[in-house]
Amino acid sequence: MTTTSVTPGSAGAPANRDQPLLEIRDLEITFTTSNGPVKGVRSASLEVYPGETVAIVGESGSGKSTTAMAIAHLLAKNGTITGGQILFEGREITHLPEKEIRVLRGDQVGLVPQDPMSNLNPMWRVGSQIQETLQANGVAKGSAAKTRTVQLLEEAGLGDAERRAQQYPHEFSGGMKQRALIAMGLAARPKLLVADEPTSALDVTVQQQILDHLDTLTEELGVAVLLITHDLGLAAERAQHLVVMYKGRVVESGPALQLLQNPQHPYTKRLIGAAPHSPPGDWSPGRSAPRSASRRRRLRTPPPMHPRRPPSARSSATGRSTPAP
Amino acid sequence: MIWYIGRRLLQMIPVFLGATLIVYLMAFYTSGDPILALAGDKPISPAVEQQLREQYNLDQHVLVQWLLYLKSVLTFDLGVGFNGRPIWDQIAAAFPTTMRLAIIAVVVESIFGIIAGVISGLRKGKLIDTTLLMLSLLLIATPTFVLGFLAQFVFGLQLGISPINVGRDPSWVNLLLPGFVLGGVSFAYVLRLTRTSIAETATADHVRTATAKGLTRGGVVSRHILRNSLIPVVTFIGADLGALMGGAIVTERVFNIPGIGTLLFSSITSGEAPMIVSLVTLLVIIFLLSNLVVDLLYGLLDPRIRYAK
Secondary structure, three states, X not given: OOOOOOOOOXXXXXXXXXXXXXXXXXXXEEEEEOOEEEXXXXXXXXXXXXXXXXXXXXXXXXXXXXXXXXXXXOOOOOEEEXXXXXXXXXXXXXXXXXXXXXXXXXXXXXEEOOOOOOOOOOOOOHHHHHHHHHHHOOOOOHHHHHHHHHHHHHHOOOOOHHHHHOOOHHHOOHHHHHHHHHHHXXXXXXXXXXXXXXXXXXXXXXXXXXXXHHHHHHHHHOOEEEEEEOOHHHHHHHOOEEEEEEOOEEEEEEEHHHHHHOOOOHHHHHHXXXXXXXXXXXXXXXXXXXXXXXXXXXXXXXOOOOOOOOHHHOOOOOOOOOOOO | OHHHHHHHHHHHHHHHHHHHHHHHHHHHXXXXXXXXXXXXXXXXXXXXXXXXXXXXXXXXXHHHHHXXXXXXXXXXXXXXXXXXXXXXXXXXXXXXXXXXXHHHHHHHHHHHHHHHHHHXXXXXXXXXXXXXXXXXXXXXXXXXXXXXXXXXXXXXXXXXXXXXXXXXXXXXXXXXXXXXXXXXXXXXXXHHHHHHHHHXXXXXXXXXXXXXXXXXXXXXXXXXXXXXXXXXXXXXXXXXXXXXXXXXXXXXXXXXXXXXXXXXXHHHHHOOHHHHHHHHHHHHHHHHHHHHHHHHHHHHHOHHHOOOO
16 A cells, blocks of 8 residues: 555644534435435434544435435435534535535535446546546646645555556546545545445455545544445444434434444344344344334434544544454 | 558448449339430430440449449549539539538537537426427427428518528528528437436436535536537437438428439439439448547547547
8 A cells, every 4th residue: 555645634623623513403305206205314413523433324225325415415306405404513504505515515525425436437537537626626726736636646545646647437446446536535625524335336355445544544634534334343443433324314323332332223233233243142132123113213312412532532432443342 | 540540441442332232223123214214205216225325334234334333433434414414523513512501400400409408408307498308399290391491481581581592502601591400300309319318417426426526517517417428419410410411302402402412312213323323322421431430539538438549
């Protein structure tokens, strides 16, 4: 892996560490379909503090990506926020007009998308797609942007970056594309990086490398990460705080370790039981919990948020290697 | 790249031979006796008939006629048409007019079609989209001659800004109205193709990623949606250039333009095989060339289909 040269950006020194960077309150998202309106997310709440990594865990269709995409208004055309609030640095951005939300995109909220194969435009050189981000956010222009692009690619762990910047996406492997996308997401030094299953499409070995790299980078830059994943083990390994979503609702949230050791919601219990690398007898029983509706309703409201430990203590809670006690 | 173009040009030779042979056979077997057709109702003396047959090689076997025709093509001497004028001269006189007409039509359909298609595709399901779709359906459903007469009536008679009869050696300006009529139907197709393609690309993952970077909507549309959507449109426009050259028959007759279409029509009705074959061959070559240009444009648009150097 290439040595990284990380330039500290504006995100490195958040003004107030006690105030959440991102706050989502009772978010409700509705999709208009041919069968009428469908609620993709109902009553989702979460907080991300500056520099912290929070993971949203849930099965596909649980609304985890939808919740995250709603932050920078990147929902599909038929999806709208029908309730709740999104606050970024204390400012309400739920219904900001397109022009104002555009200011946030890129240099406040960055995105590392899910599938590296389909998220780079096949028609443009990889370098020019990163350069575009720099220019759109007024970070650098012209030849300065070119130099910066190469630096960013190196920083994301791409070898021979100068030549790679001149290549097209189809000349990249999946892992290389994902590295380029990470470079792109972090190009304008956002304060919050939404990483939507950043490695699900990659080999397990490459997954580990890329996640490690992403961890190191975001830690050095002080970027808060909202990690979306269906993999509880991975979430526990990478995030200090877990948010479990099920059928459009946040069913449970809390510090990673605590949530793993003492899951409250049956779905979380099942998740833990289903995790392939959970040692038997540990954490919680591996049986599937009853899915009684009354029980679910009772548990719909997440347990009260625990006072967050400051991000300086990050990763001490769970340890980087294994979530098991 | 040069090798690629060279190879493509070489591939035209068998296509040229095949196309001429097929057309020659078809013209030979379907048009009846051209000399009798030429003579019409008047009786013709056997001596004159014999002489004409020899002049046009009609006494030879059809394959020999075809070979003789190929020889005349290679020597750029296509002989004299039934009306006494050299075939080559007749084509040379008609070709620029039709070419101009086709260029106007292609420019009209490309510019207006793509712009309307982008608007429609990005506002799928909205009022403007529905309106444009209805308009395109109307254009597709209207026969070209109706469109032509309508244009003549409105712009020629009522407004008086365009000649109804274009006539010989027309200027670009005089060909504008016929060009719009000729490109009308294709405009509708370009609109629909662009619309579908744009609407599909607009939902692509990489477009959302581009939006997430903080680009303006215009930047996203021009850099990440439009370019990715153009391949089917370019394919159609390229093939259409060939079709417009040959398919201008109706438009040329409505506006009385002495072009390739008019020439083709009259030679088919009189069974003038050398003329028919020459014109069809010309159209085939134009078709092949415009398709070559389309294939080269693919490479320009999409780096994944760029050709080996």
